[in-house]
Amino acid sequence: MEYTVNQEYTVNQLAKIAGVSARTLRYYDQIGLLKPARVTEAGYRIYGPREVDRLQQILFYRELGVRLETIREIVADPGFDELDALREHYRLLVQQRARLDKLIATLAKTIRHREEGAPMRDEEKFQGFKQKLIQENDAKYGEEARKRFGDQSVDASNAKLMGLSQQEFEAMTALSEEIMALLKEAHASGDPASPPARKLAEKHKEWLTYMWPEYSEEAHAHLAEMYVADERFTAYYDQAVEGGTEFLRDAILSYLGRG
Amino acid sequence: MEYTVNQEYTVNQLAKIAGVSARTLRYYDQIGLLKPARVTEAGYRIYGPREVDRLQQILFYRELGVRLETIREIVADPGFDELDALREHYRLLVQQRARLDKLIATLAKTIRHREEGAPMRDEEKFQGFKQKLIQENDAKYGEEARKRFGDQSVDASNAKLMGLSQQEFEAMTALSEEIMALLKEAHASGDPASPPARKLAEKHKEWLTYMWPEYSEEAHAHLAEMYVADERFTAYYDQAVEGGTEFLRDAILSYLGRG
DNA sequence: CCTTGACCTTGACGCGGCGTAAACGTTTAT
DNA sequence: ATAAACGTTTACGCCGCGTCAAGGTCAAGG
Structure with missing residues (x-):
């Protein structure tokens, strides 16, 4: 298998590379x-x-x-700047992923409710889907004030946790969920020194023991600060x-007596 | 607006709630x-x-x-367990999001290459798309050995960095990219004690100063360990x-003399 | 009681984005 | 020279609805 850069391709060759069918290319x-770059005398x-780039x-x-x-209209536009377009794609994809996130969240909620037998408002059940409409609209009429921050988002999904056994992993996951629930509860109280907040901090410490080889208060405090500064955590x-x-x-700082 | 739980709905009412068209419901x-639960004498x-749940x-x-x-076949299956199905959805959605992640990564790469004018192999350009085929196949013929780890993935996309000025943010972003590039370069050498690896660790320390109110070697070392254990970072x-x-x-541990 | 408007119904047509098959020409390998 | 592996055009069909058109139903108000 040779590595050929910027060569010429026939339909099937390009189709294979791009992962589409030859028929699709003919249709396009x-x-x-x-349109192909050129057509041989045989057609x-x-x-x-x-x-290739255009495809x-x-x-x-x-x-x-x-x-x-x-x-076609978009890429045929003489004012079409490829790089700009790519950046726009990027933005839209990130947005689409955000929608997926919502869907996943809705689904997680649904599962939780089902597992507990608790009812859920019908409107809630479709939370994730509705996002799509908004987003499609935006894809059409986008272009606006979008110098917002969030664009350079960082993702870290679908990775494998290394170095942990299945059991440890599950325990950790359970702890994670507990922490999220506690966070919600404690936040409602509004006081980072309240009992639920303390419990939250404790659980978080517990969770840390899974993550770190050894625990230190200093590192824990640092981590707390980092959470706020790092978008991956916020x-x-x-x-x-x-x-x-x-x-x-x-809550953590208060727990550590550094509030 | 009343909150009605588990009520009955006509086509348009359900359509509105679910974010689909009435026509869609009739088609279904x-x-x-x-099928609707019942049909009035007027039809x-x-x-x-x-x-609602089925929808x-x-x-x-x-x-x-x-x-x-x-x-239809799936949900009509007598052995169809709603909860299981929901969990399966969850898995697939997470998978789909992973595909989006790849697409986004491919796109980011493309943009970077274009910005630098560096060429890219044609196969690379379609990396993100091909995933789709694999994934669609999996959606069809799934069901297999899927007790793998990665499923409970954690996401952290689309957030706003808080508490940083625009300038600081940009500087940090630039540093981030530098780190990624350095990581690639240093990794090629294979030696975490090599000069490029040291430079990598230094840059990472520099980056940390943006994140943390004060730097300490201990915290830095902890962070390094955490990176490996936390899927968000891996x-x-x-x-x-x-x-x-x-x-x-x-590289960090070596830099800190704790290798 | 009758009308009005907001809902509901069942057809029927059309479209986008191809898949697929038929019938046939070209290029390459042996 | 011939077979196999490509390429071509033309044409029909499918899914998942959107979109009319032509009409029945229901609650409210005159």
Whole structure:
């Protein structure tokens, strides 16, 4: 298998690389979305490097559910800046992932409720889905004031926890959930020195023992500060309740007598 | 606005709640996917609580791109356990999000390459998309040995960094990217005590000063250990290169003289 | 009681984005 | 020279609805 960069491809070759069907490429040719670089005298479609890049762009948009016709208009636009477009893709994808996050959250909630036999309001059951409408709208009429912060988001999903046994892992996971629940409860009290807040901090310490080879108060305090400063954590703990990360920090600091 | 739990709904009412069209509900009735609980003598469709739950299930599957026909078979299965199904949804959604993560990563890579004008192998350009095929296949023929670890993944996307000025944030972001690049480079050397690895550790320390109110070697060392144990970080740093997280830890520990 | 408007019904057509099959030409390997 | 592996066009079909059109039903008000 040679590594060929920027070569020419026939339909099937490009199809294989891009993970689409040859038929799809012919269709894209037909509707004028992606014309081959040239056509041999026998009528064979030949795609060059520019077409490869363009196809990539197209597939990005397609991934977002944009109609092919619209995609064509977008990439045909003379004012079309590829890099800008890519950044826009990026933004939309991150947004779409956020929607997935909500769906997952809804689902987790549903599962929890079912497991406990507790009822759930019907509106709640569809929380995650509705996001989609908003988002599709935004995908159409986007372009606005989007210099917001959140864009450079960091993700850390779907990784494997290494170095822990299955049992330890499960124990940790259970603890995690407990912490989230406690956070919610304690936050409601509003006081980081309240009994539930202390319990929260204790559970958090317990959880830390799974994570760290040895526990020290100093490191724990540092960690608490880091939580607030690091978006990877704010996002995580704010899932439980808004402002949850800060509350957790305050609770920990209070617990450690450093409040 | 009253909060009604477990009521009965007409088509449009249910449609509004679930965020789908009335036509969709009629279509689902037509193809036998979701029959109303009962029909009035005038022919009006009336949906009850069970149908609401079922619709939720259906929409979860639909979200995964499963064909309606297939969905019907699944939920019509007498051995169909709702809770199990929900858990399966959960797993699939998490998986789908993982695919999105890859897409986002591919896109980020593309942007970086474009910005630097560096070429990229054509195969790389489609990395993110191909996942989809694998995943769709899995959605169809799933059910297998899936007691793997990664499922309970943790996410931390789309959050706002609080308490930092725009400038600080940008400086930090730049540092972050530098660290990722260094990690890649240093990892290639294979030696956590090598000069590039030392530089990596230094940069990481520098970055920490943005995060922590005060720096201590002990906390730094703890953090390094945590990186490896916490999936939120392994996933993050393994983006740069596989095994990157462990290498980063080793580099830091070596730098601190605790290797 | 009758009307009005907001709901509900059942058809029927159409569309986007291809999959798939038929019938046929071209290129490459042996 | 021939077979196998490609390529081509044309055409029909499918799914998951959106979108009319043509009409029945129900609660409220005159």
